[in-house]
Amino acid sequence: MDFKFNHVKISGILSVIPENESFFEDEMGNYEFPPETSMKLKETMGYNKHRLAKPGSTIAGYACHGFNYLVENGLVRPDEIDALLVVGSVMDYPIPPTSNVIQGLLGLREDCFCLDITQACAGFEIGLIQAFMMLKQEAVRKVLLINADMLGLKVSPRDRNSYPLIGDGAALTIVEKSNYDNPVFANVKMDGKGAFAIQIPAGGLAKPCDESTRIDYVDSFGNWRSEENLVMKGDEVFMFVQKKVPPMIESLLEFAETSRDEVDYYMFHQPNRFMLRKLCRKLRIDEDKLPMNIVENFGNSSGVTVPLNICFNLADKIRDKALKLCMAGFGGGLVWSSILMNVGPLDFCEIIEYPD
Structure with missing residues (x-):
């Protein structure tokens, strides 16, 4: 599905990352693989270090820390926020909605529209599309979009497939109406037939947690995890990305009547360096225009x-x-x-640490 918007803008982005930093070499002893094999994997995938939230961390905690920072520095006022969107793959509670919890903690107005959106790697784009649609309403002038994921708490430290690349954090984006012409082109596609390529098998209504779901098992590749941990079918995800993403980008550029060279930067989700380099070649994009250094510095924090x-x-x-x-x-x-x-000029664009 294609979307087109106008008279909207992103006015600021704040990223909030854990202060806790872990290095790949320090974790290699958790994996049942020879060190030389792990080091080859590090070079290929771009592993180095990642930021991991400590147990007990919450989306609300990270979001409030970031918002209070913006308020204290005069970058936003609580009474300006007309809508609050929280996007992540795992929320703080089954009930109540995390967005309502954050609204209460921040003291936002009672007529502030709150919404949780369960999305993972494409969560930033899905959140922006929802924010742009809300800004079509006369009553909505400014939206606070919060993207957050703490999947490091859901991955087994003995899972070499997922643990080295995972990262945690949050991002607060202010999206608002603009008086200037600023066309926005967007698209989104979904395929639920492949939904279980990335999943946490237990913990929902389909499979509640019990003693059996906490038992670790080893897969055919030597990765240990329980059914309460995140599991990714790496080969399926890789083929999906290589097959679906290039046509999506080409379709978007055609829809916007824009050439590849007219784009200043391609800011893609960061699964790993290997996958991004393959995308660069398929899309015929200069690597200087597609940064791919997030996993090696922070880890893959989903959306x-x-x-x-x-x-x-x-x-x-x-x-x-x-x-x-x-x-x-x-x-x-x-x-x-x-x-x-x-995008830009922005009122703020920075990274702060959450003091776990």
């Missing part, structure tokens, strides 16, 4: 990787001028989505 990517790689540029960005997310669901728009 947070795109705003974190912008804060880490473009902050010095995008605070002062507009850049034409092609943003894309792809993964859990299966969902793949992309947005082409001018």
